[in-house]
Amino acid sequence: MPNRLADATSPYLQQHKDNPVDWWPWSEDAFAEARRRGVPILLSVGYAACHWCHVMAHESFEDEQVASKINNAFVPIKxxxxxxxxxxxxxxxxxxxxxxxxxxxxTVFLTPAGDPIHAGTYFPPLPMHGLPSFGQVLDAVSGAWHDRREEISSGAADISRRLAEAGSGDIGGSLTQDDVGRAVQALAADFDQDHAGFGAAPKFPPSMVIEALLRFAESWPDRSVRDQARDLAVATLQAMASGGIHDQLAGGFARYSVDSGWVVPHFEKMLYDNGLLLAAYLHGWRLTGDAGLRRVAIEIVEWLLEEMITEQGAFAASLDADSRGPDGQLTEGAFYLWNRDQLHAALGVESEVEWVEDHCGVAEYGPADDGFSTLQLKGVTEEDQPHWQSLRTRLAQARSARPRPGRDDKIIVAWNALVIDALAEAGALLQRPEWTRAAVRAATTIWQLHRVDGRLVRSSRNGKRGSAQGGADDHALLALSFVRLAEVTGDPVWADRARQLLAVLDDHFSAPDGGFYDTADDAETLINRPKDPTDNAAPSGLSAAVHALRRLATYTGEVDLARRADRASDSAAKLITAAPRFAGWLLADAVSRLSDAAVEVAIVGDPADPRVEEFADLARRRAAAGSVIVTGPPDTPNVPLLSDRTMIDNRPTGYVCRSFVCRFPVTDLDDLAAQLADLSA
Structure with missing residues (x-):
């Protein structure tokens, strides 16, 4: 009989609805039950695409004896x-x-008041590698609670108090050009000279750091810093693109590589990673003109549109790490891995099998489980691309017959916003209007489905909203993507919607130091109110807010919005200098602010005139990162950049401005390029 998770909107919770564990969803009712019974809480947190979550579920949560032990001694919450x-x-x-x-x-054990008693991650069913078995942990916690309840409750409350105090340190300040420039040296010191990227295994795509490095490379006053930043960013983009972390057949990237060389990934594919990486590869191509980076960006879009769009028109959260292998068992990476026999079955010609082995890293006994290999392109040159593309098509066709990984089809606002932003920009930069239309459709779905009484609900599934309020990242990232839509579609309604979202952010998430809390002032009270300024797998609410405020300020010319962005950025200024790897978006904003390279460009003309798009295309490719480019007829309502801008000789006319102070208008593409080069230098 299904437990209390049967009606959940989350596919992850649905995965556990038939467990013998008497799971509760996170709710006041669950805590009330723990108080009524006088037992601690077992809190288990995971997500649908998580391989080790599945492993622990199969080993422990599906086991009747373990479940009985949990149900008797705890209130379990998933x-x-x-x-x-x-x-x-x-x-x-x-x-x-x-x-x-x-x-x-x-895995966290809590008092009925919510304070943490004991914590860990994966616990095995039997003791191994120095870890106790999950059953031993259950017995130890329940025994200690029975014997020393008051002492444990007091200690757990003290832990909560100390954790709350630990998050209140002052990291505010202001930054000079020298401070920001030194961040490149700090990143270079942590750069992997052999495999690119930063740090050692496991390796995560450093998308937000790459964005900052590309901005350095484009506009920083010190040429040596520019060159070094460019080298770090491009080398990392190329290494990831050629590695096994990149799905060479369908596009898209896995969440991280378990090794330092980007060879064997943890195979789950997350929407946020691919939204961020689409932007990174797009911007890398815009800076360098590298055809390989452009191709990767296109493949990410193709994967998003082929595999991740939901029936509602927005984008699903993730694809699972696991799928069924040839033996019918759920196996991590089974859909993506190859051996020689499988290559033969797919290609049939020995010479082609040998070519793939030589160029794509398929070994007789590969580095993945059971000797399988990922496909890599480290041996494929640009001249090899035509041959590789023909083989790629055949391999993809053969792979399509395999059992596919499961898809978590819930819609998460913040993650969709990252894709909407990058997809709209890609559509404009690569002149693919159908991509922009897909971004508009997803944005419309989010606005209509996830907005309740002016506030955002974080997630939905199959048209049904979840119960959790949207966080700072949801409001800020959606606002950021909406300003992008206002730029590329010419429809100012998106900028008005962005303003509404940022008003909610300022009213309900503002912190005394000028930054932002992650949760609203009227959100559920937890043991502390989260306020994490660091970028982790996705941008923090703070860094997202800084970028959203800055972009809307650039679009509208409103000084107050720019000042609010400055205050928010200054609230975590020390983070940029102390830990730039975890402040990539704040660093990117600081680079643009201190280099003063971003501009506003208004292209005035008849939208049906193809020359207007020629002007816009030039501006999008040449204007520095952080710039805003808008097009439209003279005096388009509610678009400040087009106000009082006229056409010269009835020809498309470009205005290049900084802080809404504009150069002489131009009607020639070369003149527009010259002005952009001059102001962006």
């Missing part, structure tokens, strides 16, 4: 971290403080 990032954040802080590490599944 949480989807993607629906409730606030719950995940506060208890991940506790887990990391108590164990020195974190990850998912996250």
């Amino acid at each position: 949480v989807d971290r993607e629906e409730r990032p606030d719950v995940d954040a506060v208890y991940m802080q506790a887990t990391q403080a108590m164990t020195g590490q974190g990850g998912w599944p996250m």
